[in-house]
Amino acid sequence: xxxxxxxxxxxxxxxxxxxxxxxxxxxxxxxxxxxxxxxxxxxxxxxxxxxxxxxxxxxxxxxxxxxxxxxxxxxxxxxxxxxxxxxxxxxxxxxxxxxxxxxxxxxxxxxxxxxxxxxxxxxxxxxxxxxxxxxxxxxxxxxxxxxxxxxxxxxxxxxxxxxxxxxxxxxxxxxxxxxxxxxxxxxxxxxxxxxxxxxxxxxxxxx
Numbered sequence: 001x002x003x004x005x006x007x008x009x010x011x012x013x014x015x016x017x018x019x020x021x022x023x024x025x026x027x028x029x030x031x032x033x034x035x036x037x038x039x040x041x042x043x044x045x046x047x048x049x050x051x052x053x054x055x056x057x058x059x060x061x062x063x064x065x066x067x068x069x070x071x072x073x074x075x076x077x078x079x080x081x082x083x084x085x086x087x088x089x090x091x092x093x094x095x096x097x098x099x100x101x102x103x104x105x106x107x108x109x110x111x112x113x114x115x116x117x118x119x120x121x122x123x124x125x126x127x128x129x130x131x132x133x134x135x136x137x138x139x140x141x142x143x144x145x146x147x148x149x150x151x152x153x154x155x156x157x158x159x160x161x162x163x164x165x166x167x168x169x170x171x172x173x174x175x176x177x178x179x180x181x182x183x184x185x186x187x188x189x190x191x192x193x194x195x196x197x198x199x200x201x202x203x204x205x206x207x
Contacts, residue, residue, distance in 0.1 A: 001121055001143050003188065004041065009033035010098060013060045014190055016147060019047045020119030027051040027118050029138065029147050030190055032060045034067025042072070050118055051076050054106070055149025055190060056135040057083040058162075059095035062104050078116070080127055081109035082134025092163065112136075126177045130170020131158030137178065144185045146197070152178060152187060154195040157206045174207045 004017040009032030017038060019026025026047040028038070042049050049072050052065055057079060069075050079087060083106075086092040090101035110116075112127035126137045128151040135158070138147040150158035152174060160167040183198025200207075 001140070001145070003145075005188065006035060006038055006041075007032075008035055008038075008064060009060050011060055012191070014188065014192075015064065016188060017041065017047075018121070019045070019049075020121050023119035024048055025050055025119030025121075027053055028068060029053050030055055030061040030149065031064030031068055032062075034064040039068065039071045049075060051078055051116075053116075053138055053147075054079040054083065054087075054104075055137065055147065055151070056080075056132040057086040057093050057104070058132060058150070059093050059098050059100075059102065061149070061190065062087065062093065063095060063098065063100060063102055065104055066102070076107040077104065078108045078110055079104075079106040080125065080134035080136040081111060082127070082129065083132065084109055084134070086132060086134070086164070094162075110136075128170070128173035128177050130160060130166050130168075130173055132162070133164045135173075139181065139185075144182060146178070146181065146185050146187050148178070148187050148189045150190045152195075152200060152204075153189045153192050154187075154200070155204055156192070157204070158190075171207050 008015045013032030016029040087104040095102040131150045185197040
């Protein structure tokens with residue numbers, strides 16, 4: 001599995017391009033803004049890009065979706081069912097505040113524990129509400145890799161002062177869903193640099 005991180009948008013959201021090196025099938029995670037450079041990279045590498053996976057529906061994670069859908073017809077968008085209302089309302093997803101109202105209709109809404117395979121990459125969706133009602137992490141067990149969105153950061157966690165947020169829900173999700181993963185699990189968050197489950201269990205001051 002190959003992972004490229006391309007920070008995008010006004011606040012540098014980590015957009016991840018992930019693909020299986022053998023089959024060349026891949027997906028994008030959280031396109032915070034459209035980037036022709038990402039599309040060029042996909043074509044240059046010969047990747048069959050199949051999905052956009054959303055860890056949640058806030059504006060800084062969804063504003064590039066339409067551009068990539070236009071570049072790659074047939075691209076499917078997946079999100080947790082708890083984000084459906086937010087994705088469909090530019091006020092709730094706060095894209096209005098960025099001066100570019102955006103709504104998104106996902107092609108498929110998933111639930112906690114649902115699985116997806118892209119090429120040889122097998123992943124599981126973990127519902128981790130708190131930063132948003134349908135926030136989720138994407139866990140790839142065979143690669144010891146977690147894409148945590150805005151659930152967990154290096155030495156920090158996602159904000160819980162937006163509508164629909166809950167610190168208690170977020171702390172519970174982290175303890176019950178993430179702290180049970182192997183310590184060596186690499187964590188690729190929605191903002192800032194990578195970390196690991198073991199490091200955060202021992203050092204994160206918020207949880």
